[in-house]
Amino acid sequence: MISMTCYHIISKIVEVEPIDLNSIKVAFCHNKFTSEQFNETEAEIFSTLICEIETPHVLEFALYYFKVLRFYLQVSPGEYTGAEVYLSFAESLAKNYVRMIHVDLDINSHRPSFLGAAAVYYGVLYSSHFMTQINEQARHLRRKIKVQEQDAHVSLQAWHLILVKLLEISPSQMQTYLTETMKRAAYIHLSEKQQLRTIFPEEMHRLLPPYDSEWVRCFSDII
Secondary structure (H helix, E strand, C coil), rough: CCHHHHHHHHHHHCCCCCCCCHHHHHHHHHHHCHHHHHHHHHHHHHHHHHCCCCCHHHHHHHHHHHHHHHHHHHHHCCCHHHHHHHHHHHHHHHHHHHHHHCCCCCHHHHHHHHHHHHHHHHHHHHHHHHHHHHHHHHHHHCCCCCCCCHHHHHHHHHHHHHHHHHHCCHHHHHHHHHHHHHHHHHHHHHCCCCCCCCCCCHHHHHHHHCCCCCCHHHHCCCC
């Protein structure tokens, strides 16, 4: 009873579309408990916690997914030391993405879990553009590792599998969303370049798509 009530609480806190109580009662508990029992247990849990509950934000999801990705590579057969160095850079790029998406309410209308996954996808996908910089950082840290294109490929393929298994999102869905996001971000950056210069660091400038005159019509809803 307590575990399923906690599950109901966390779905309301984390997700944009939480699991409704009736589904939990029927599908998970087979009508063993009433709505009143769930409500009473929820009130007791909140009272015990003094209602000090924080909603996980996009960055927390992204960092958690990177932990999952690293663990997946660690338990996979093969040597992925180069991939680990690659993922360290990808993580920093993902943090920039999280900062960038907060300038557009439309982008933020998605679930935090989905946005965190998009940040990881962005970092893993586009870090391949910075191979020289990644290896320079590795040398600076005296790590005798040379990151190869294969490390980028392995990391991306691993994240594709995790997307499907963990989040039930296809790589093509994520790529479509990411393409749209980057176009909107490029439009915002070009429109408000001076005001947003701290949100769009140099690395992100290189990854934004070139200007398209159609953006004025397509992105007139940006707030």
